[in-house]
Amino acid sequence: LSSVPLQLLFYINGIYYIFYFLATLAMIVYKSQAFSYPDDFLAPDLALLFIMAILEVLRLYLGSKGNLTEEEAPLGLSLVITVGSVLLSVYFLVWQTYVLKADVIINAVLLFTYGLESVLKVTAIAAFVS
C-alpha cells in the first residue's frame, strides 16, 4: 500500500523547493550587488543551484511514481538522488561563497525535510519488497 505521509511530504517538498530555489537565486543576486562577488565564484554557485533544481525535479518525480505504483526501483533511485541533493544542500549551507543567516535557515529546513523523506522512503521500500 502506498505511503500517504511520504506522498504528503513529496507534495510539501515540491512547494517548498520552489520557494527555496527562488529565494536562493534572489539572494545570490543580492550578494553579487552588495558584496564583491567575482565571476569565478559566482559561476559555480549558480551552476550548482540549477543542477540541484534539475535533480530535485527528477527525484520528486521518481519518488512519487515509485510510491504510487508501489515499485521499489524508482523509489530506490530517488533515494540515491536524495544523497546528491543532500550534498548540494550542505554545499549551500557551508561551502557557498557567502553564507547569510537566511541561507542557513532555509538550507537547514531543506535538510530536515530530506532526512524525514529518506526515513519514510526506506520504510516504504521495505514495505514494498516484502
Added chain:
Amino acid sequence: PPETRAAAPEQPRSGPAPVTDVAKLCVCDLLVAQCDVNCCCDPDCSAADFSLFTTCSVPIVTGDSRLCSQKAATYSLDVEANPPERISKLIDQVNPSIFCIHSTNYKQALSFSSPEMPTSKNFDQLLKKYGSATFSVEPDSWNMDTEPPNPSDANETYRYEYGVPIQTVDAFLRLPSPVVSSWCSDTNPAGFLINQATKCTRSISVEKCDNIQAVSMLFYINSSILAKCHEFVFQVNITVQSIVVQSLNGTRTLLNDSDVLRLPIILDELCINIVLGVSYHITYTDGGEIIEAAASFVLGAINEAALSIQQSFEISFTQVNTKPVPLSGNPGYVVGLPIRAGFRPQGYPFPVESLLAALVLNTNNYNQLTILRSTSSQDCLAEQGARTPVLFGYNMISGCKLRITAAMKCQPLTETLLDLLKGQSFPEYVASFGNSQAQDVLDWVPIIHFHASEQKMYTAFQTSCQIPVSLEIEVRWTKYGSLVNPQARIVNVTATTTTTTLKQLPSGRERTIPITSSVVFTDVSSPAEPGYKAWPTINVKLPFDFFFPFV
C-alpha cells in the same frame, strides 16, 4: 658588490599587515606618545587625563557590521563617578538582520586587498595589465631618413614646406640658439620660411680658439644646402656675401674682399677672425625650392681675459624675383611693427635700400624710422650708432648723458649731437600706410622739422653756442576705413629739435647734460560717422496710355 646584491631578497614584498584587533584600533590617537583630547581609546592617556575629558569622540570601534556576530570595543565616560572615569568594554555585537553574513569562503571578501608590490620580476606584467598610453620622449619627426615620401607628384614630393628643417648634405642648416640657459646649442635647425634671429653665449679661450669649430667661418658655410628636400642631386653652396670685422673696442669695418675664407688664428695674445654673428639670406622659388644661399659674417677678436663671447644668428627668406620689403601692416599699420620711411632723391621717394648688407647685422635700417637707443653705459659718445626702430603705437623715450669738457668746440659738438639724435640718415618721408609702395608718391608723408630753444630768447641774435639736446618726434595717426575694421594711417609727422646754450666752461671743469629723444603717437581720428546705403525707393511709373479712354 654582486654578493650582497644576490643575497638581497627577491620575493615580492607586501605592504604592512592590516590592524584587525578592535581593542588596538584607535582612530583618534593622532599624537604619538601624547594624550589626545577626548580620545577614550588612546593608550597614552592616564586615568588623570580621562577625568578631564567631557565626551568620547570615538564611542565604539567595530569590525565589518555586515557580519552576524563581531567583536566591538566600546568606550564611554562615567560622568557620575567622582572623578569621571573611562569605561572600556569588549563586547560581541550581533547583527539582527537575517541577511547578515554568517560565514564566507572567499578570503578577500571582507577586507581591502593589498596591491601587488612591483618588483623587477613582475614589473613588465603589471605594466601590461595596468599601464596605459604614454608620451614618448623622442618626436617621430626626427627620423628624416626613414620617412616614406608622400605618394603624390614627384615634383611636389620633395619641396620644402613652411617649418620644415632645411637640409644640408650632412644634416641640416644650423642656427645655434640658447636652449635652456643662454649657452649655444648647435642642434637647432633653421625652418623654411621662418625668419629667426637668435643670440647665445659660447665659451671660448684664446688658447683653444682655433680648435672650436663653432667660431670659425668654415663651420657655417661648409655643407651645401639641398635644393629640394631629400634630394641630393641639386645642392646650393652657401656663398659669403660680406664680412665685417669688429675690433676689440667695438668699431666695425666692412672688408672689401669677401672671397677669402678667414679662419681663427692666434696673433700676439689675441685670437682674431672669430665668428661673432652670421646672417643667412635664402632665396627660394614659389615651388618650395631653394636656389640661392648667402651668408654675411661679423668677425671679431678676443683677448686673453675673455671667457665667453656672444654670438648672434639670423636667417631671412626672400622669394626669387621679388624685393624683400617687409610690410608693417596691410593696409593700416599694425601696432608693434616698425614705421617705414624713405628718402626722395631726384623727384620721387624710394625706400632706403642702398645701405649695404653689412649693416644688416647691427643696425636694421631696412627703410625704417629709428631713434637713439639707450645703452647700459649711458654715455653718449661711447657707443655711437646704437639705434632702435620706431614701432607703431609704442611711445618711446630714450637718452644718454653727455660729458662736456672745456676742450670741446661748439661746431663739432653740434654735429656729433645731431648725428646722435637723428642717426646717420634721417629719412625725409614716412609711409602713411603699412603697405605703401615706393611708386605711390601720395602715400608718403613728409617729416616736418621744428626747432625750439630751451631758454627764452632775450636778444634777437644769440652769439653763444646752441647745441641740440632733445629730439621729439610726434606721429599723428587716424583711423581710416570701415567702422568695424579701422586701419591706422599716419597723417602727420613732426620732429622737434630743442637746443640749449652751451656756456663756456672754465678749463679743467666738466659738465654732464642729458640728451633725450622721444616718439609719441597721437590719435587724431575724427569721430566716425556711420554711413548707410540709400533707402530703396519704389520707382513706379505708370505706362503712358494707362488711362486710355479718358486721357
